[in-house]
Amino acid sequence: MKILYRGPLASCNYDCPYCPFAKRRDPPGLLREDRKALERFVGWVAAHPGEPIEVLFTPWGEGLTRTWYRDALIRLSHLPHVGRAAIQTNLAGRLGWVAGADPDTLALWCTYHPGQVARDRFLAQLAVLRRHGIRHSVGVVGLPEHLAEAVALRETLPPDVYLWVNAADGHTYAPEEEAAWTGVDPLFGYSVRPHPSRGAACRTGDEVISVLGDGTVRRCHFVPDRLGNLYDGTWQRTREPCPKGECDCHIGYVHLRTLPLYDVFAGGILERVPHERPLWSVPQGALTDT
Secondary structure, eight states: OEEEEEOSOOOOSOOOTTOTTTTOOOOHHHHHHHHHHHHHHHHHHHTOTTSOEEEEEOOSSOOTTSHHHHHHHHHHHTOTTEEEEEEEEOOOSOOGGGGGSOTTTEEEEEEOOTTTSOHHHHHHHHHHHHHTTOEEEEEEEEOGGGHHHHHHHHHHSOTTSOEEEEEOTTOOOOHHHHHHHHHHOTTTHHHHSOEEOTTOOBSBTTTEEEEETTOEEEEETTEEEEEEETTTTOOOOOOOOOOSSEEOSHHHHTTBTTSSHHHHTTTOTTTTOOSSOOOOOOOTTHHHHO
């Protein structure tokens, strides 16, 4: 079973203009609540060794600046029934802690935010992950002003590191723009247009669930209907088709059975690492035409 966990944490050390949680500060009480909720969740995973489990933390804010997320990932990585312990992160925090995790289980989904961190600094953080053998993907939001940095990052990264691109919310891509971004990420086409999902078969609710800090279980982050609670034993799996009209976020549509992405990302679904690295080739003129 794959679990996408999201606690109350909503604070971030970056102030990206496209993010509603930029530079948000959580009050001490909410941070204590988040820590308690996360520790309860990790305890539940540890107490349920009967089924293989994979976990992806998808906090609204930045989790790795908080000790309890680092500790949780280390602990989960050493549980024999946990096949993957992953988190979405801007990679801004210190990374010495990864030495205490099992590199066969820990994985990071790393987002590069131009304007928030120097590219050399971000690359140095990635080098730490490589030294410790930590699986990771790298990505960027596909805003026009980010294209030059994305191209430079792609050209600097080792060929075996996948660089994904998320289509920017509210941005319409002209054909030449889409071609330029597809040159950076050959899988960009999956992100650039929403996927029809109402009535479609989806693994969420059955093989994949979303868990909130209080234990509320949903089929995914984007369908608010409750399936019960993780901690009181009331949650029930569902194989009902998706009730949502369309799905436009990777952590949602990757689980649609109507798409081939479980084959594309086989072995790296949660951390967004493809089974085979797609070949990238930035079109000539990409930096001047967009």
